[in-house]
Amino acid sequence: MKKNDVPQDKSNLESAKFRELCYAVDENGEYVTELSSGWTPKTIALDNAIETLNDRISAAKQRVIAQKTSPLEYYMELHKMDLPILSSYAGLWQWRLKRHFNPAVFKKLNEKTLQKYADIFDITIEELKRTDL
Amino acid sequence: MEIDFKHKQAAHCENGVVANLMTYNGFTVSEPMVFGIGSGLLFSYIPFLKVNYAPVVSYRALPGIIFTRFAKRVGIKIKREKFRNAQNAKARLDENLKRNNPVGLQVGVFNLPYFPDEYRFHFNAHNMVVYGKKDGRYLISDPVMETVTSLSEKELEKVRFAKGAFAPKGHIYYPTGFPKKLDLEKAVIKGIKHTCRDMLAPVPIVGVKGMRKVARLIRKWPKTKGIKTANHYLGQVVRMQEEIGTGGGGFRYIYAAFLQEAGKLLGNGKLLELSKEMTLIGDQWRDFALEASRIYKNRSNTAAIDQYSAIALQLEALADKEEAFFKQLRKSI
Numbered sequence: 001m002k003k004n005d006v007p008q009d010k011s012n013l014e015s016a017k018f019r020e021l022c023y024a025v026d027e028n029g030e031y032v033t034e035l036s037s038g039w040t041p042k043t044i045a046l047d048n049a050i051e052t053l054n055d056r057i058s059a060a061k062q063r064v065i066a067q068k069t070s071p072l073e074y075y076m077e078l079h080k081m082d083l084p085i086l087s088s089y090a091g092l093w094q095w096r097l098k099r100h101f102n103p104a105v106f107k108k109l110n111e112k113t114l115q116k117y118a119d120i121f122d123i124t125i126e127e128l129k130r131t132d133l
Numbered sequence: 134m135e136i137d138f139k140h141k142q143a144a145h146c147e148n149g150v151v152a153n154l155m156t157y158n159g160f161t162v163s164e165p166m167v168f169g170i171g172s173g174l175l176f177s178y179i180p181f182l183k184v185n186y187a188p189v190v191s192y193r194a195l196p197g198i199i200f201t202r203f204a205k206r207v208g209i210k211i212k213r214e215k216f217r218n219a220q221n222a223k224a225r226l227d228e229n230l231k232r233n234n235p236v237g238l239q240v241g242v243f244n245l246p247y248f249p250d251e252y253r254f255h256f257n258a259h260n261m262v263v264y265g266k267k268d269g270r271y272l273i274s275d276p277v278m279e280t281v282t283s284l285s286e287k288e289l290e291k292v293r294f295a296k297g298a299f300a301p302k303g304h305i306y307y308p309t310g311f312p313k314k315l316d317l318e319k320a321v322i323k324g325i326k327h328t329c330r331d332m333l334a335p336v337p338i339v340g341v342k343g344m345r346k347v348a349r350l351i352r353k354w355p356k357t358k359g360i361k362t363a364n365h366y367l368g369q370v371v372r373m374q375e376e377i378g379t380g381g382g383g384f385r386y387i388y389a390a391f392l393q394e395a396g397k398l399l400g401n402g403k404l405l406e407l408s409k410e411m412t413l414i415g416d417q418w419r420d421f422a423l424e425a426s427r428i429y430k431n432r433s434n435t436a437a438i439d440q441y442s443a444i445a446l447q448l449e450a451l452a453d454k455e456e457a458f459f460k461q462l463r464k465s466i
Contacts, residue, residue, distance in 0.1 A: 016249035031390035041426030088296035
């Protein structure tokens with residue numbers, strides 16, 4: 001890549017006044033560094049990944065409202081987590097988390113477990129229990 | 134207290150931390166040099182790990198290993214520590230700052246407040262330097278940022294004890310012993326040899342063989358997984374290749390910069406030629422990303438099936454090129 005070809009496309013970095021460093025060759029063929037504000041092909045990839053996540057979040061929300069899953073799954077998606085990550089934060093096996101996704105099981109959880117989940121998501125137990133998201 | 138630490142932006146966090154810590158200790162080493170000596174360049178497909186519900190393709194060596202190899206090859210000693218509880222981790226950090234010793238930390242990205250929201254994923258192998266504490270806030274030099282920043286005690290604790298794959302567990306590291314003079318020449322040769330060995334390894338998921346494997350998978354995805362998932366997977370491949378920290382072209386440009394510097398250091402004209410070649414390979418990786426983006430631009434692009442085999446061919450061409458390249462590189466030192 002030539003120094004002048006380092007892309008300066010619009011991207012999600014702009015909002016944070018953030019530019020990333022790239023390596024490119026100057027007119028004498030020497031390697032130099034140049035800041036880039038973004039490149040469209042990867043902005044599209046990132047935007048798509050975020051859209052996929054948002055789809056998952058709204059699907060989980062619908063399932064909570066329909067009483068098909070507990071709010072726990074919704075908060076997991078909201079925090080961009082998956083089962084292995086939440087399991088690692090909670091210190092519980094994945095099958096136990098899956099069980100807690102069952103609304104009937106979730107209702108019977110004790111304070112201690114609920115507090116653990118609430119702390120992970122930085123919310124109160126009342127918020128965690130709400131199903132009218 | 135504030136240590137007189139010079140922040141220099143880098144493409145990749147781990148190399149950046151190492152280069153900045155080395156500079157602080159009186160040894161000026163560039164980022165590409167750290168990357169090359171630490172044999173950072175790689176291609177690997179990790180079949181048993183999924184991130185964001187997509188398979189993982191990595192263009193670099195495992196987190197942490199670049200510094201370990203670099204240290205061993207140039208003869209510096211490093212101290213690394215992980216912790217079970219946050220108090221001990223904080224105490225050790227404060228102790229080092231009191232001794233005027235800037236340290237490297239491994240952290241999770243998800244809770245880093247100065248990162249743009251869109252980039253905050255559960256990625257736990259980010260690196261930064263802490264170089265002081267002022268008014269209860271830690272002074273942070275994050276190599277991918279243009280300037281220095283700061284974090285509160287609580288914020289730092291959260292990112293140091295992020296959970297999930299590669300959980301940092303408060304991981305702290307710093308160099309402790311230095312040789313009189315860095316033996317860069319020998320280290321460069323070792324680093325290059327190691328990279329050639331990795332890229333040409335007879336392992337189906339590593340190096341050029343890994344690229345061919347991924348090309349085969351790309352052909353299969355639209356049929357076995359459906360277009361939508363295939364596009365999602367392809368997007369992830371490009372993100373791993375081009376996202377912040379790679380310096381562009383899946384680290385190939387940083388490596389070309391390293392070969393140029395190494396060629397000058399060793400007085401080896403062949404390496405200078407190969408650096409130019411690597412730049413061209415990097416450009417070809419960029420073309421691959423550009424073509425791929427045309428496919429996944431529309432998330433459920435149904436007309437894309439033949440385009441998939443076209444980019445699989447592109448990836449196979451890259452594998453052939455890199456195979457020839459690393460065979461030549463092996464001979465030239």
